[in-house]
Amino acid sequence: MKLIRISTLALVATVTLGAGFAIAQEKEKAMDKIHFLIPGGAGGGWDGTARGVGEALKNSGLVETVTFENMSGGGGGKALNYIVENAKSNEGTLMVHSTPIIVRALNKTVDMGYRDVTPVAGVIGDYAAIVVGKDSPYETWDQLYAAYQDNPRDVAIGGGSAPGSMDHLVPAAIVQAAGSDPLDMRYVAYDAGGKAMAGLLSGEIAALSTGLSEAIALADAGEVRILGVTAPERVEAVADVPTFKELGVDMEFVNWRGFFAAPDLPEEKRGQYADVLKEMTSTEAWANVRDRNGWIDIYNAGDDFSSYLANQEADMEQLMKGMGFIQ
Template identity: 85%
Template sequence: MKHLKISALAIAALVSLGAGAAMAQEKEKAMDSVHFLIPGGAGGGWDGTARGVGEALKNSGLVDTVTFENMSGGGGGKALNYVVENAQSNEGTLMVHSTPIIVRALNKTVDMGFRDVTPVAGVIGDYAAVVVGKDSDYESWDDLYAAFQEDPRGVAIGGGSAPGSMDHLVPAAILQEAGSDPLDLRYVAYDAGGKAMAGLLSGEIAALSTGLSEAIALAEAGEVRILGVTAPERVEAAPDAPTFKELGVDMEFVNWRGFFGAPGLPEDKRNAYADMLKEMTTTEAWAKVRDRNGWIDIYNAGEDFTAYLENQEADMQQLMTNMGFIQ
């Protein structure tokens, strides 16, 4: 696999750019309330996405009341099981998720997947990043990679999700494209982005694999330095962060994030949620959230979203098999 382009797997069928001119801030109310279920803890990509979408919905006037619930555990499986087992009482709930809903079903981290819930819409894309603590001896990706080459097991890279997840696959893919065996990577899994960050700052891990939006927030807080980003070109929200392509590693990746309803969600309710999210992407409130996080504006809903998930499942299965993560 000479040139690994996960971006083609993770986003090609989803792209529907909504980055055109933002429309008026105030919109006609779409619904009274929305409850967001977040399958991980505070500080992770799911948490940031749900809260950013909730912020835009409320500030644009599309929804009166927005509530959030973090339910971490089981690599996202606890929240997924909760939505499935309490379907009737969860019609007012949107669960945020992303590529891992496919990856974790493939590697058996969870025993359910996107077919067990109702796909509503893909909304944003988030590049990945590798970061180190602000006081790290690794000044650049080249420094980190040189240390890895010398002692692969001595350079742990962590992430806020389970082994075999995207936080694991992305650095493994980077190392593979750089010319190393991805299975040499010592990956340390944490159950949330905040816990992973604590592991980085305490020295438990040498570097952290995370979403770019999370990396930007941490860098702006002065806690980390971004060594590389999986974007095709530098991102406006993080202009000082080099791309891996600049660093000689021909690797790109962008992770979609979207929303799912309970199984058996009535079609009119599914459409109402999808229309609400589509309308949100045209608002100034959303443009502010999107640009602050360095997200790509993506929207794909209903059966088109479901078809995309099915295609990505086949692509990810091949990728994970080729990299030795599944058989």
């Protein structure tokens, strides 16, 4: 079987600033307000990213007021449609999103994509992880995968997004890299990461595909065990967790998360948003949020961010076709 790798999708953690977004002078005062639109429910990666960024912006004094709105539904499509259809009233809004804005457009889960909004900046990278509940009989990835090989249908793997989405693609790529047919995998979709985690803890699924940051708090509390992480090397926040490469599975992946504004946003406003996010990444308040979540900095703004999205779209399309998820 041909090995499908998605390590090429990892966003290089290089600090670049898109043309036109250089900070011309020190800000005389904090930005008044940013409203964060979150396309999923509480407890998911989007929710954690938006609230973490908002916390850092507020605590560093860069923004006076931050507010949040969860708008789940349609695999993120409800929030995407809302910010597009109400562009004028949403000029003060930043919508958090990530790789699924590309994946879900490719698999037709949503009828809009990143070109329908204004890309502002990618901010963080979050590795993926496979986790099991604290009472799971599977203590290691090898044990879980052995059971999967015996009968893939008996080892359901869940995720906080629709079939064919990133939460589905990641474990599919892992089992393919391990030597199995990814189309044999039984994937159970939940609407948001918090519901998926609840499904894991209740025993509805054997394992969960999720962002590492979503799993860390529950792992620290002893509620779950993280079996493997898609990082190139061990992550300091969970130094006892092996990478899949250590486990003999040649697969790496990092999911970018960033922010988008309403379509036709004035270039000056786009630059202001990019600048304040850039300045945030150098603050102690941000370092505290980033490190406790096991994130990596991947700030990339403006035209550079747009170019990255186009390149990832081409990579994802090839990957999804190779796995049979799209034609």
